[in-house]
Amino acid sequence: MNDLPEPLVFRPAETAVELPAPDPITEAAVRRSLGRRRPLHGQGNEQVDRLDLLAEALTPELTALVVLWLGGSRRASHDTRIGYADDLLLWADWARRELGHERFGLDLHRGEVTMWLTCQQDAGAAASSISRRLSTLSSLYRYAAGWGLPAVCPISDDDHRPKFHRGRRATSARVLDADQVEALIAAAGDVRDALIVGLLYTGALRVSELCGADDTDRHDEGRRTWLVVTRKGGKSVRVPLETTVAELLDLYRAMRPAWTGTGPAPLVADANGGRLDRHDVTRLLRRLARAAGIPRPETVGPHALRATAITDQKRRGHGAEELQELSGHADVRTVMIYIDDDGRAERVAALTDDLGRVMTAVPRHLKSPG
Structure with missing residues (x-):
């Protein structure tokens, strides 16, 4: 990723909020944690730093914000950082294909999220995956709001959050012998x-x-x-x-x-x-x-x-x-x-049978003959 712009300024209609650029140490730590992967639609099998893929897919302002976001202690887990990065790449890819956005920014509105949800469901995405990707985006919006940035989260619990059972499902990891x-x-x-x-x-x-x-x-x-x-x-x-x-x-x-x-x-x-x-x-x-x-x-x-x-x-x-x-x-x-x-x-069957001990009290004349 090339040098990030400094300072980063988000400009709504009447105010400007200045966001400090990530320091080189934080950027290097996030880059190291994110590792490399193959581009979603790249040629060949060559792997690229995830941070470089994000820089290509997101606006410069959002890229800098994401580095600060992923560099925070609440997202210190290696797995969490990679998951968030990959989810953002999926959001950016969808916005490019369906909305014509060359780069992804925090400017989605509620109707566009509804459109995204429909695309996910049509593609057969699991409810748990949809919920996780929505959580990634809403977490980033909350982080932006914490900086005082004019980013209003377009995700609605009523319209967008799927309900799903958190036990093991057909899509859960396979258990081998x-x-x-x-x-x-x-x-x-x-x-x-x-x-x-x-x-x-x-x-x-x-x-x-x-x-x-x-x-x-x-x-x-x-x-x-x-x-x-x-x-x-x-x-x-x-x-x-x-x-x-x-x-x-x-x-x-x-x-x-x-x-x-x-x-x-x-x-x-x-x-x-x-x-x-x-x-x-x-x-x-x-x-x-x-x-x-x-x-x-x-x-x-x-x-x-x-x-x-x-x-x-x-x-x-x-x-x-x-x-x-x-x-x-x-x-x-x-x-x-x-x-x-x-x-x-x-x-459960064994428990049911055990609880059935009390059923010996059923009068004989109420039971079926034989």
């Missing part, structure tokens, strides 16, 4: 592939936690190796590494491509030595799933390994609090989704 995870590992063609599967599964890691981890986040204490990962909300926690996974990590570090970027080297790199992103990991897992002969390999992704790990441990008798510790969910109610939906029908 443990033997299928073993088949993924057995299909690994090199140390890195096996390491990625092992880290995601045995640590029940989010893909953002894996991709955002640096080599300096690995620590040895006695016979145990630990990995410091950044959870949602920006909280850093230590995750223990399973012994074989730690051994694979040692092997991989000895052969890892040289890091030529700024800042600490990534824990796991792509083939060119750059930082992995979730798309790289998804492609890798689906390639392994095809090689392992797992049905519907296109449904195997990073979150499938996390969901499988949590479900596996639930089935082995561990309770909600232990699963919360494993998964790093801030709210135990989220963990309950895995517990509630795994064998739910059988459990």
